[in-house]
Amino acid sequence: MDIDAIDRSKWGKQSRRGKERSMRGKRYNPVFARHNTWTWRFVPGLVVGFLLKLWADSGFHRPAPALDRLPAQPAPPKTKATATSIPRPEEELKMVLVVNEELKMGKGKIAAQCAHASLAVYQRFAAERRVLFKQWERYCGQKKIALKVPTTDDLVKLEAAAQAMNIPFLHIQDAGLTQIAAGSKTVLAIGPWGSSQLSELTGHLKLL
Numbered sequence: 604m605d606i607d608a609i610d611r612s613k614w615g616k617q618s619r620r621g622k623e624r625s626m627r628g629k630r631y632n633p634v635f636a637r638h639n640t641w642t643w644r645f646v647p648g649l650v651v652g653f654l655l656k657l658w659a660d661s662g663f664h665r666p667a668p669a670l671d672r673l674p675a676q677p678a679p680p681k682t683k684a685t686a687t688s689i690p691r692p693e694e695e696l697k698m699v700l701v702v703n704e705e706l707k708m709g710k711g712k713i714a715a716q717c718a719h720a721s722l723a724v725y726q727r728f729a730a731e732r733r734v735l736f737k738q739w740e741r742y743c744g745q746k747k748i749a750l751k752v753p754t755t756d757d758l759v760k761l762e763a764a765a766q767a768m769n770i771p772f773l774h775i776q777d778a779g780l781t782q783i784a785a786g787s788k789t790v791l792a793i794g795p796w797g798s799s800q801l802s803e804l805t806g807h808l809k810l811l
Contacts, residue, residue: 689737696739697746698724698794699805701761705754706783713790713811716775717749720792724773732771739795746795749811758791764804770796 700717702708708716729736739745752758758774765772772793779785794801 689734689741691742692738692797695746695798696735696743696795697748697798697801698739698792698796699801700747700749700811701758701791701793701805701808702749702751702811703755703758703787703789703791704751706787706789708782708789712782716777716789720773720775720790721747723775724771724792724794727773728771735771735795743795750805750808751811752808755788758788761793761805762791765791765793768800768804770794770800770804 700720702713770793774791775789777783777787777789
């Protein structure tokens with residue numbers, strides 16, 4: 604069949620239309636059309652992301668500091684209450700608990716009042732005379748001796764003598780809830796202090 608005849612035939616026309624559509628598709632792809640705003644928004648973002656990826660992989664960013672390059676942390680300050688800062692006392696230290704026998708207290712009452720007295724004198728003077736109390740705790744085993752006086756007047760005189768010698772002291776006055784009248788002086792705590800001076804002050808008293 605003649606080629607010109609084929610081109611003029613039905614099949615030739617359809618073939619030409621297909622070629623023309625294919626050429627128009629190549630020339631006028633809607634993805635790249637000027638009016639396609641979606642394409643022109645997506646493409647720049649894609650390009651920027653690709654460039655950032657290249658920059659990150661190139662190693663220009665600052666590396667994280669290695670652990671061995673970090674500055675050393677300063678050592679915590681040493682506390683004052685170390686073993687070397689508390690000197691050993693020149694002599695044995697002890698506390699004396701003097702019980703007022705005039706009040707005729709029972710054994711349980713005496714034990715409670717002695718506990719009150721030793722704790723009260725510690726709370727009153729431990730911060731003010733820190734080294735003395737630390738020596739008593741660390742080197743002397745918190746030694747205590749329980750003595751007795753016959754009257755309240757004897758207790759008051761002993762208290763005045765301890766004050767004159769600048770020895771820590773404190774007496775307990777009962778609240779009057781159980782055996783004795785309120786305000787009664789039950790126990791006098793003296794010390795802790797050197798054994799020699801305490802013996803001068805209380806050496807004449809008998810053990811409880």
